Amino acid sequence: MPPLVEVLRQSEHFLKGKGIATARLDAELLLSHLFGCKRLSLYLHPCDNMEGHLLSQFQHLLSRRGNREPLQYIVGEVDFYGLFIAVDRNVLIPRHETEELVGMLISRFENRPIGSILDLGTGSGAIGLALAKHFTEANVLAVDANQDVLSIAQKNAIRNGITNIRFMVSDWLENVDGTFDMIISNPPYLTDEEFENAQDEIKKFEPKFALVSKNNGLADIFKIIGTAGRFLAKDGILALETGSSQHESIASFAKNYFGKFESMGDLNGKDRFVFLQNSTKI
Ligand SMILES: C[S@@+](CC[C@H](N)C(=O)[O-])C[C@H]1O[C@@H](n2cnc3c(N)ncnc32)[C@H](O)[C@@H]1O
Incomplete structure (x- = not known):
């Protein structure tokens, strides 16, 4: 399983490719939504690796954002x-x-x-x-x-x-x-x-x-x-x-x-x- 920093890096790249100017921020916000934590906590208490089921849930959120769905509708x-x-x-x-x-x-x-x-x-x-x-x-x-x-x-x-x-x-x-x-x-x-x-x-x-x-x-x-x-x-x-x-x-x-x-x-x-x-x- 990839380390969290690598997941964030790839996600930023993916969202940038979809024309989203706030790619890094959005990736962080989606991840912190999934983890139920504050954005900063992603860096303060980073888990080393993302487990498979979380990774696939995150990819689903990311693809919704990549499809240009507003972040606010995704996190609700x-x-x-x-x-x-x-x-x-x-x-x-x-x-x-x-x-x-x-x-x-x-x-x-x-x-x-x-x-x-x-x-x-x-x-x-x-x-x-x-x-x-x-x-x-x-x-x-x-x-x-x-x-x-x-x-x-x-x-x-x-x-x-x-x-x-x-x-x-x-x-x-x-x-x-x-x-x-x-x-x-x-x-x-x-x-x-x-x-x-x-x-x-x-x-x-x-x-x-x-x-x-x-x-x-x-x-x-x-x-x-x-x-x-x-x-x-x-x-x-x-x-x-x-x-x-x-x-x-x-x-x-x-x-x-x-x-x-x-x-x-x-x-x-x-x-x-x-x-x-x-x-x-x-
Ligand atoms: C620009 S949105 C504003 C929503 C919210 N007040 C805000 O500022 O985020 C306009 C709102 O007016 C409502 N609306 C549109 N036509 C209406 C009407 N004829 N009578 C009452 N509400 C209407 C829409 O359903 C929508 O919720």
Whole structure:
């Protein structure tokens, strides 16, 4: 049986050949997933040789990654804002940009009481759960269009011991009642063309329904902006993650529904988030 360092070396070579830029890291993460240990432990307590049955399990994981399946679907979870979020192919893998949005909202509401939060298109539940964990006094409602998606979000709530959140099937705000201090959404916002040009990890494995929207990627954003106003409490905020070239169109559309529009950049300096306030529909 080959020593572990040799297995890692060959795996890195294999994944590089498949065009994966993070080949070594991915090989290490897959191996530590298989061993149920931290990545560093692979080097701190290296076993000399890999036994046959482990080696074949590892080769199976490696071939999935070589086929460009995202690492997060293979290991089945992702760290989002300090939470362990289980993911499978029904749900989008939560992104770092979305963590940034959560961080921005937490800063904004830090010194302000917050009783109710609505997460539209919750997917894995990442946004709603991170906010529910931080704002322990708030009641969070998380909705998505289909129950398979919500089952994963519900499991994530249980897994993280978060109880101030409930889940509901709804086509955006269709089944929603009441008002909220914060409405947040990371809706589908890619165009068909952007999806077709995306890397294989996205195009072949992530749910297209979670990513692509009609009308140049703007249909769902416009639907939310057009209907969310009457669900906002006084001084409430509607926060959206968007595509980086969409802010001009969104600003122009949103002025029919909201008095205040803010465009915020992500850490890469791209227009990424929109904050809307002072709904004309209250
Ligand atoms: C970009 S994903 C965001 C998932 C998660 N909130 C996140 O940030 O990782 C968009 C989500 O919106 C949901 N969705 C799409 N159309 C919807 C609709 N009409 N009503 C409610 N949810 C919808 C999808 O199922 C998906 O979970």
